[in-house]
Structure formats: C-alpha cells, structure tokens
Amino acid sequence: MYRFAPSPTGDMHIGNLRAAIFNYILAKQSGKKFILRIEDTDQDRNISGTDSEIQEILTKFGIKWDALYYQSKNLKFHREFANKLLIDKKAFCCFCTQDDLSAKKDLAKEQNRAYRYDGTCEKLSDLEVLNETREFVVRMKKPNHTMKFTDVIKGDLNFDLDDVDSFVIMRSDKTPTYNFACAIDDMLMDISFVVRGEDHVSNTPKQDWIRECLGYEKSIKYAHLPIILNKDGKKMSKREKDSSVKNLLDIGYLPEAILNYLVLLGNKAPVEIFTIKEAIKWFDIKNISKSPAKFDIDKLNQINREHIRLADSQRLSEIFDIDEKFSDLIKFYTQEASLIPEIKAKILAIFGKKNIPDEFKKSVEILRNEILKMQNFADFDDFKSTLMKNSNLKGKMFFMSLRILLTNTTHGPELCELYPLIKTYLKEIVSI
Numbered sequence: 050m051y052r053f054a055p056s057p058t059g060d061m062h063i064g065n066l067r068a069a070i071f072n073y074i075l076a077k078q079s080g081k082k083f084i085l086r087i088e089d090t091d092q093d094r095n096i097s098g099t100d101s102e103i104q105e106i107l108t109k110f111g112i113k114w115d116a117l118y119y120q121s122k123n124l125k126f127h128r129e130f131a132n133k134l135l136i137d138k139k140a141f142c143c144f145c146t147q148d149d150l151s152a153k154k155d156l157a158k159e160q161n162r163a164y165r166y167d168g169t170c171e172k173l174s175d176l177e178v179l180n181e182t183r184e185f186v187v188r189m190k191k192p193n194h195t196m197k198f199t200d201v202i203k204g205d206l207n208f209d210l211d212d213v214d215s216f217v218i219m220r221s222d223k224t225p226t227y228n229f230a231c232a233i234d235d236m237l238m239d240i241s242f243v244v245r246g247e248d249h250v251s252n253t254p255k256q257d258w259i260r261e262c263l264g265y266e267k268s269i270k271y272a273h274l275p276i277i278l279n280k281d282g283k284k285m286s287k288r289e290k291d292s293s294v295k296n297l298l299d300i301g302y303l304p305e306a307i308l309n310y311l312v313l314l315g316n317k318a319p320v321e322i323f324t325i326k327e328a329i330k331w332f333d334i335k336n337i338s339k340s341p342a343k344f345d346i347d348k349l350n351q352i353n354r355e356h357i358r359l360a361d362s363q364r365l366s367e368i369f370d371i372d373e374k375f376s377d378l379i380k381f382y383t384q385e386a387s388l389i390p391e392i393k394a395k396i397l398a399i400f401g402k403k404n405i406p407d408e409f410k411k412s413v414e415i416l417r418n419e420i421l422k423m424q425n426f427a428d429f430d431d432f433k434s435t436l437m438k439n440s441n442l443k444g445k446m447f448f449m450s451l452r453i454l455l456t457n458t459t460h461g462p463e464l465c466e467l468y469p470l471i472k473t474y475l476k477e478i479v480s481i
C-alpha cells in the first residue's frame with residue numbers, strides 16, 4: 050500500500066507534488082492501492098479549504114486515489130495506542146512546563162550543546178504521576194538501541210538514541226503529534242513503502258521506534274527525496290512563487306508538463322518528454338539522484354511548449370478555453386511563447402482590434418481595403434504579390450503594415466509561415 054499524506058496547511062509545494070506522483074507511479078507499477086491521507090491533526094496550522102484544493106490539484110494531474118482518509122478521524126486509535134505505550138512503560142507522562150523546557154533549551158544553547166530532553170518526568174513514580182494535577186504531554190522513552198534503516202535513495206542510515214530522543218507523541222490537548230499519528234496510521238493502513246521529502250529523514254527512526262514498541266513487525270520501506278533548490282542554489286521556500294503548484298498552474302503551465310518536469314528532475318530518465326502512463330512503464334525510484342535537484346524554469350518552459358505541441362485539439366481547447374479550430378495556431382505560437390496566457394494573447398490579437406501606429410495608418414487602411422476586395426489565395430506568395438501590386442506598397446511599408454493588420458504587432462513569426470493557418474479567416478481578421 051502506498052500513500053500521499055499532505056498537511057492541509059497551505060499551498061501545495063512542488064516537492065509535495067513530486068512525492069505524490071512517485072507514490073502514485075509506484076502503486077500503479079506494483080498493482081497496490083494508493084491512499085490520500087489528509088494529515089489534519091494540527092488544528093492551529095490547518096487552513097480550511099486546503100484539503101479540497103489538494104484533491105483538485107491531484108485530479109488535474111491525473112492522480113487518482115483508491116481511498117481518502119482524514120487523519121483526525123483516527124484520533125481514537127491514536128489515543129488507544131498512546132495508552133498502550135503508557136501501560137507498557139514505553140512512554141511516559143511529562144509535566145514539564147514550556148517555561149521549564151525553554152530555560153533548559155537556552156542553557157544548552159549557552160553551553161553550546163544540542164538540547165535533549167533530560168528525563169525529568171521519566172523518573173516519576175506511578176504514584177507521583179497519579180497525584181499530579183498539572184497538564185501533561187506524552188513522550189516516548191528513548192530507544193534502547195541504535196535505530197537503522199536503509200533508504201532506497203540514500204542508502205544505510207543510523208541514528209543514535211539521542212537523535213531520536215524522548216519525543217512528544219501526544220500534546221496536552223490529547224491530540225497526537227505528526228510523528229505519532231503518522232506512525233500509527235501507516236501501521237493501521239498497512240503501508241509498505243513511503244516516498245516523501247528529505248526533511249522527514251530524522252522522523253523515520255521515531256516512527257519506526259513507535260511501531261517497534263507496539264510490537265509491529267512488518268517493516269516499511271522508505272525513499273526520501275532530495276530537496277529542490279532554487280536557481281541560487283538555496284532551498285526553495287514555501288514563499289517562493291515557483292514552488293507553489295497552484296501558482297505554476299495559474300500562470301499557465303500544463304499539469305502534464307509540470308508532472309513531466311518533476312519526474313525528470315534529478316532522475317535518469319530514458320526519454321525527456323513523456324506522459325505519466327509512459328513513466329509508469331520505466332520509472333525506477335533507484336534512479337533518483339541523492340543530491341539536491343535544481344529547479345530550472347527554462348527547462349520547465351521548454352517542456353511546457355513540447356506538451357502543448359503534443360496535445361490534441363480537444364485538450365488544447367479545454368486548457369486554452371478557446372475554439373478547437375485554433376489548435377494549429379496555438380502550437381505555432383509555441384515558437385514564441387511558453388505559457389498559456391502568452392500564447393492565447395497572441396491569437397486573440399490576430400482576431401482583435403488592431404492598434405495602428407500613426408505612420409502606418411494610411412498603408413494599413415489600403416491593405417485592409419484591398420484584402421477585402423481580393424479573392425482567397427491558398428499560397429502566401431500569390432497572396433503577397435497580388436496584394437503588393439493592388440496596393441502599390443513596397444518593402445518595409447508593405448510588410449510592416451501587413452504584419453500589423455494581421456497580428457497587431459510589429460514583430461513576430463514569419464508571415465509566410467503564419468499565413469496558411471489564418472488564410473481562411475483573412476477577411477474576418479482584417480475587418481475588425
């Protein structure tokens with residue numbers, strides 16, 4: 050069983066989407082199920098509506114889930130398992146206040162050592178715990194052995210007892226922390242392989258330790274994906290616009306192009322341009338590089354153009370929200386632009402009102418009248434020579450005026466290449 054487990058706490062980051070895609074591909078390759086689990090146990094950080102946004106985004110990318118869970122619905126299991134850990138003395142109640150802990154953290158900082166929980170409440174007797182009236186959290190006891198796991202991308206990893214530490218599993222409001230809810234749910238949902246971001250590497254021994262203490266014997270395989278860097282080589286933060294999937298879609302990238310780019314990133318792919326169906330045939334998680342991948346917007350632009358060229362008329366009409374008859378024009382303009390709105394603007398300019406600079410007003414008018422009188426020509430050269438003759442215009446004056454009249458700009462693709470795509474609408478184009 051595979052899962053994608055986003056927290057509904059903000060815009061989906063491209064790193065999250067990449068994890069979703071890989072989990073989905075692996076599920077398809079192995080014939081196993083793919084679960085979408087919304088990790089909504091941190092009430093303070095949840096943003097309402099983000100859960101539906103996640104589902105809409107995945108749907109746009111063709112990622113279908115076999116089951117949808119809200120982690121908060123599993124709260125009773127989280128509490129039951131926390132109880133079991135307390136009874137089995139694998140976990141303990143901790144009454145330390147935030148002030149106590151902050152003072153100890155500050156001291157550790159002053160002394161230049163890493164802060165670790167000092168075991169104060171672990172030493173309390175059962176009677177002392179029973180007599181306590183203060184609020185408490187539940188902490189796991191530290192592991193009694195080095196925690197190890199073999200990451201499919203990073204290889205063998207070892208963690209000291211102190212790396213795992215006596216971490217909190219239940220908050221004082223009796224809700225589980227991320228590590229606890231995730232460890233329990235992965236166990237209950239029989240997850241066999243987890244692909245997620247590198248920022249979770251240090252959580253894995255904690256989650257394994259929780260399950261080990263509960264006597265869970267199945268092992269879960271892990272692949273942690275290297276972070277994505279921006280063009281300056283820094284970690285792409287959530288605030289960076291290019292890191293938001295929603296923003297990339299809004300500014301005019303096709304889902305199929307973003308998906309292609311994210312699968313290609315830091316990967317040894319046999320081809321450069323592909324669909325998710327094709328990727329399912331050859332994708333191998335072991336080919337993902339250990340080193341961080343750099344986000345390259347130029348490459349994404351190129352891939353976007355390629356996917357526009359590959360799309361059929363129906364798909365283009367859907368994403369450009371424009372008549373299917375303009376498909377060839379859309380593809381033609383990928384030589385000039387990469388994003389949906391940029392390309393669309395060029396097409397609308399052909400069929401819209403023209404802004405004619407003063408110096409061309411007269412000549413454009415002449416061409417307009419001549420074209421309206423002329424028959425339709427299949428061939429640009431015939432059209433051009435007849436129009437030149439009839440209008441008595443030559444050289445720059447002729448070509449510039451014609452370009453303005455047809456495209457509303459003074460620069461752009463070769464008119465002889467554009468002509469075959471617009472010749473049927475010529476009279477309509479010049480009369481606006």
Ligand code: GLU
Pocket residue numbers: 053054055056088231244245246249
């Ligand atoms: N909710 C966590 C996140 O969005 C899930 C990480 C995981 O896949 O375990 O980062």
